[in-house]
Amino acid sequence: MSEFDKWLAMGKNLANRAADTAGEIVTKGKEKIDRVALENQLSKAQRQLGALVYSLKKSGEENDDLINHYVEVIAAVEAKLNEQEAQEAEKYCVSICPSCGAEVSNEAGFCARCGAKLD
Ligand SMILES: [Zn+2]
DSSP states (O other): OOHHHHHHHHHHHHHHHHHHHHHHHHHHOOHHHHHHHHHHHHHHHHHHHHHHHHHHHHTTOOOHHHHHHHHHHHHHHHHHHHHHHHHHHHHHTEEEOTTTOOEEETTOSBOTTTOOBOO
16 A cells, blocks of 8 residues: 555545544534544644645655545535534524623523623
């Protein structure tokens, strides 16, 4: 297996796991855990992309297809994270603390950051 096949296999594996995680969110609704999993995948994919670009540059080679593949995976995971954030914001009906400007739940009686009483 060549160096680049290895990178490609890793990228595909990562994409599959991102898709699995995204599927779990829909079926199981494990929002907190899946979100952490997605964030881990995102930073892992970003690290791998960085390492890939580094090794390509170092060896003076080019493989835009592979780089594009990683970029697509990272974009897909980012999109999932954004989607989840939007869902969570809607679910918890976030509003802004009038005293310090922090995001607070509509259900909260006090601001978690500054302790101001919320109406
Ligand atoms: Zn506050």
